[in-house]
Amino acid sequence: MRTITRLLVVAAMLSAFVAPAAWGAGGDVGEPAIVYSVGGKFDGSFNESAFAGVTRFKEETGSGVREFEIARDAQSLQALRSFAGHAYAPVVAIGFNQAGAVEQAAAEFPDARFAIVDMVVDAPNVASYVFKEQEGAYIAGVLAAMATKSGTIGFVGGMDIPIIRRFLCGYRQGAASVSGDVKVIANMAGDTPAAFVDPARGAELARSQIDSGADVIIQAAGGTGIGVLQAASDAGILGIGTDSNQNGLHPGRVLTSIRKRVDNAVYDSFMAVREGRFEPGIRVLGLADGGMDWVLDDNNADLVTPHMKAAADAAVAAISQGQIKVHDVVADGPCPLE
């Protein structure tokens, strides 16, 4: 019995490997295809947002969409090749970890059209969608600085990489725009990808910040951030979610969520090919283009006062119109507010 179970498990694992290669050429040529990142389309975060874009496209156009969820990065190239080889268009890859695979597949299939979300791949047949995380973080900083009673707010990042630093810098800048006296405590969970999957560590970091007086803490740490929001909720203070709408995780304990609109990027890339206006190159989506936004719903309606909402809306407008320039650590160098 145990042998049979084990065989079944092995078979299931193998099928995940060979599935894209096994699909015949029967698919409708010209339909879009998407390769989700590790975590899968129901991860409650990044990939799920991409899936929302797929769903919207399907509903509006009635077209089919080929989907594939990778279990590890190594599967990405195989899936992309298979889709490109069967003339799906565009072939969209989600997540920075697929950049290498997209680059290689784009070189192997020069006639295919690719898109990648959250990373730049410089190739003549790839459209790259990236986000101005710092702009969303600025809004979070404004709201946190207005919500704090202790005058201390916290930031828990995942792996210590430039895009997380960029988020932190925007957050600091937003807080400083409200009051120069607000203190920001920042912690990074680690230096390896494991820093994005360790909720126990996230909770511990949040607790240490709470001990130091923080009463609003933002997480930019993926799975680690789930622990941050949990610790904030347990301690009766406020958390701020990121990537997708996390207000509902702890109703009344999540001040807002800073969303990265991966769904809009995916939808746009699909529509571009469908309408024959696909163009390679880089698209940078910020507050102005609906690439980032902050969420106000039933779960946090009581936390955001009209005064705070007005300030956040004003900041969104000012950034969109270019009156406020949010510092970008990746492009403009180290954060001026350390």
Place this chain on the structure above:
Amino acid sequence: MLDFLSAIFAIIFNLSTLDAAVRLSTPLLLAALAGLFSERSGIFDIGLEGKMLAAAFAAGAAAGVTGSAWLGLAAGVVISIALALVHGFASITARGNQIVSGVAINFFAAGLTVLLGQAWFHQGGRTPQLGPGARFGEVDLPGADVLKDVPVIGDIYNHLVSGHNILVYAAFLAVPFSWWVLYRTRFGLRLRAVGENPAAVDTAGISVAWLRYRAVICTGILCGLAGTYLSIAQSAGFNRDMTAGRGFIALAALIFAKWKPVPAMFACLLFGMLDAVAIRLQGQAIPGVGVVPVQFFQALPYILTVILLAGFIGKAIPPKAGGVAYVKERT
């Protein structure tokens, strides 16, 4: 120099740091004690990480479905014992390579938890968020309220001793209990003997295999507690790969403690302390030194273990029969 010392002391002898150290060292301690039983019986186990991860998943899933923390704990322990028995079968009965079997368990757990989690809950390998009843909450020990106003002792009792979840107490009570089992019972004497010289134990008419199986079951129970602590006491649900290398730090602690229970507790507290201090030192300048990179503190457990193994802090001698399958007779 004085500035530097006072800054360090201010961070270390701070109740919130000590409190955090206790919380952070608990999973390490449970896993190190788990490794202790197995390794003292002659079965090397680098699969602690995998067993913890599987237990964390089982506990998170069971608690998520049933809404009961205790059922979660039971599921975590059962899964961990099952994996421990697989390792036992491979290394005791099948006389396979113990390191290979341990690595296999780590990979097996890392893959299977995500696969099953995705298939059952559709949340990218996570288990559902747990409500208060499905987690082990903080327990206030009797007298915490009464002693609250007593200076020093009241503070220490209130913050450091009281107010942890039940698994923290279980972990620290497991230390004297493990010592008692290993050094004061017949089972413990035989267990240690079988790790040093199994042939002698066999000559005395005691089954080597059965003793070692019992040892790996103890390992399974303790790993199960460690994993359960991670997912339903410290956090509120399972995340993929949430053990994040703690099984290996626990092994380092075990070696650092020279395979003894009480030193293992101090090693785990030291490693937990390093972690707690690292969290509080992040980005803060220490007078006279400047900002110490966090990586330094994160690497310290491993650095200390390597220094120990190099022979600078005494000698760590593993159980003599460790890693070697027992063959009764040459055939």
